[in-house]
Amino acid sequence: MASSSLRLSLALLAIVSVVLSQPLPSSFPAVYSNQPTGDYSPAWQEYFEVTEPLPNVSFPLPRSFAGNIDVQRAGHPNNTLFFWALETQTGSLTTNSSNEPWGIWLNGGPGSSSMVGFFLENGPIRIAADGTISPNNYSWHTVADFIWIDQPVGTGFATADAAGYIADEDQMGADFMGFLENLVKVFPSLATRPLYLTGESYAGVYIPYIMKTYFSMANPPVNIAKIAIGDASIANGQVFELLPALNVIETYPQLIGYDPAVYNYFKEQEHLCGFDINLTYPQDGIIPTVNFIDALDRDVPFFEKKKMAKRGLVAEINQRYAELEPAERDETARRRERGSWKRDLSLRANGTLDPWYGCALLPEFVDYAVNYSAPWNITQDFNVYDITDPDGSPSLSGTFLNDPRTIAALHAPTSQPWEETFEYVFGDLENDPSPEPMVFLTEFATNATAHNISVILYSGNDDSLIAHRGTEVTIQNTTFGGIQGFTRKPSTLWSDDTGKPSGIIHQERGWTYVLFNGTGHLVAAKTPVAALTFVREFVFGANMTGSVIKTPAGTDMVVGGENSPLFDDVLPGSEGIIYDAGTATSTFIYPAETIVAWNTFIRGGSATPVAQTAVEANTAWRATPCLLIAPILTGVLSLACLWLL
């Protein structure tokens, strides 16, 4: 249902408008029986150990430890973070004599609980949209001791008093270090073992700020070896969210019905917005700041409050639909309207931005798809997190985590219910007041190189909210190892443990970029095998695939080779788009002749009317029931189908 996914604001940049009609919430950790007294110490291990069964979990889990730990913020004794630590082998976390690596996972938001990652992505328990619980054999704890942490204070099961929310990202970093200092008192070996800090989305803000705090400490409590961030919001909003719009359309031309005229229109808008940044390898000079050009013609201050908020976007689309006359709502009328929208375009002077959208090109192509491009429509939600699955916006219901048995087993707080997204991360501030990490990324990279810390940025190719193009701009705009950006364009293929092609990898001077094929914002959700291969080989391992190395003759070569078809900055997406038809789930594929005509157009650059005619003429599209294709296509589609059925 569209309505259920509207509630969702996972992982992202929901810029939350806080209406202070009521006081901010206040929460505190619960005290369970046999809580040790005094400072944190290994005596707390027994207290934190998860010994009670979890409801509906009928399969074995590794030994684990969970609960709240104080962040040591003066005057705020109830400020804690929540952790759930899983052992890779029984005793591996509690031993005092280990040099083995360990990992941390952080979701984003701001305000997304890392339980979202645990249950939808990379933990050992999967909770499906209908609440069904099943094992995930590709949990990241199988690689190393792994800890999922709810933070900043107040998020998920983390607690804070009403005056204790973070004022900015530097305070977030200080809280995180205060927490870690206590955590290593409980598990002493973690103080020296190499730490691999991983996360996703808005963790693209958290992790660089955590590192900034870490680098400023004379004696940090842990020993960080690498960081890895997926679909990261490191740059400013217009760069990671709006600038990639044309690249997303090139990946999924279904969004514009494979229509060359509409493509040319968006290409022109991209240029007018300054989004057509030309990356070079290596990059020559700082890429100038891209400013956001707002719409002129809005009757409401739409982009003022909502330019980055997916909820606002879809809400507006739905409201506009509700306002249409019934006769305007049917598909034939919509197609007629597309004709007139395009006629309007041809009347408009070249070189002008659409005054209704300005440079909000993501909302514009979402609108376009929902208005005119099958299988999207106003009743099928648009899923910005995964283009291929319009109605499949990820969401973790609170049923499992708010069950009293789960809360007691995890030693979680009882003072406030668990929520997927917490709205008051910055207290009564509407927005994160800290500048985006892009502004200090070269300084961060210099610090990272000096500490021998590697950096991995990865992306899911089907994510349209934080699409990979913005990450490539971020990397090319950063100097690491004395050179700005990569010296060669990422184009090396890699495969998962089953041999399935899993996308592109590139590694230079301690920085790694990975583009995952066939998955969206929540990378491990759809491609858990590839995600586990990635974590083992490239995060915890030192696999050289994609590395630029010197040959004995002194020339550069890339391990695993380079592939010219991938030199276009676009990894073509799948042909099928999943949609709901009644109670069933189907896959929508445009007619073959439409796709052929598009490919001719996009390679040759000439807009033939063929593709358009083909789209218009084929109102009956090919719909394949999901259950039939599921056994044929491994992994990707079948999993999505299971979610939707």
Ligand SMILES: *[C@@H]1O[C@H](CO)[C@@H](O)[C@H](O)[C@H]1NC(C)=O
């Ligand atoms: C680890 O060392 C602590 C003291 O620092 C001790 O209390 C604990 O029993 C030791 N644990 C093991 C498994 O040896």
Ligand SMILES: *[C@@H]1O[C@H](CO)[C@@H](O)[C@H](O)[C@H]1NC(C)=O
């Ligand atoms: C997960 O592993 C168990 C035990 O090895 C096996 O029975 C099950 O089929 C596996 N599930 C999947 C989805 O691979």
Ligand SMILES: *[C@@H]1O[C@H](CO)[C@@H](O)[C@H](O)[C@H]1NC(C)=O
């Ligand atoms: C901290 O939590 C306790 C309950 O454990 C509560 O009595 C106290 O008022 C809280 N402190 C603040 C500053 O909110």
Ligand SMILES: *[C@@H]1O[C@H](CO)[C@@H](O)[C@H](O)[C@H]1NC(C)=O
């Ligand atoms: C870099 O390290 C210095 C300490 O050497 C620290 O003061 C500074 O905040 C760090 N900056 C970043 C962005 O990591």
Ligand SMILES: *[C@@H]1O[C@H](CO)[C@@H](O)[C@H](O)[C@H]1NC(C)=O
């Ligand atoms: C990128 O290159 C194209 C084609 O050469 C050019 O039209 C465009 O202005 C360039 N973009 C920028 C931001 O310089």
Ligand SMILES: *[C@@H]1O[C@H](CO)[C@@H](O)[C@H](O)[C@H]1NC(C)=O
């Ligand atoms: C490039 O980095 C600089 C800081 O070095 C920043 O000010 C600028 O906004 C960045 N450009 C883009 C397009 O992100």
Ligand SMILES: *[C@@H]1O[C@H](CO)[C@@H](O)[C@H](O)[C@H]1NC(C)=O
């Ligand atoms: C720009 O002008 C050309 C003709 O010069 C026309 O074909 C094209 O449709 C115009 N583009 C837009 C977006 O109006």
Ligand SMILES: *[C@@H]1O[C@H](CO)[C@@H](O)[C@H](O)[C@H]1NC(C)=O
């Ligand atoms: C989509 O349709 C609405 C009317 O429901 C219209 O206001 C809007 O301009 C259209 N947007 C695009 C990009 O076609």
Ligand SMILES: *[C@@H]1O[C@H](CO)[C@@H](O)[C@H](O)[C@H]1NC(C)=O
């Ligand atoms: C356990 O499963 C039952 C039956 O599917 C369901 O009704 C219940 O909500 C589930 N409870 C939890 C905590 O997941």
Ligand SMILES: *[C@@H]1O[C@H](CO)[C@@H](O)[C@H](O)[C@H]1NC(C)=O
């Ligand atoms: C590196 O990782 C790739 C996965 O793409 C794998 O096929 C290959 O065997 C690994 N190489 C080594 C030396 O382990």
Ligand SMILES: *[C@@H]1O[C@H](CO)[C@@H](O)[C@H](O)[C@H]1NC(C)=O
């Ligand atoms: C992406 O996935 C598709 C479908 O599985 C496959 O045909 C293609 O080779 C993959 N591409 C890459 C670069 O991994």
Ligand SMILES: *[C@@H]1O[C@H](CO)[C@@H](O)[C@H](O)[C@H]1NC(C)=O
């Ligand atoms: C939207 O698409 C679905 C699936 O094709 C269809 O059942 C529904 O009637 C469509 N809604 C509208 C308003 O066209």
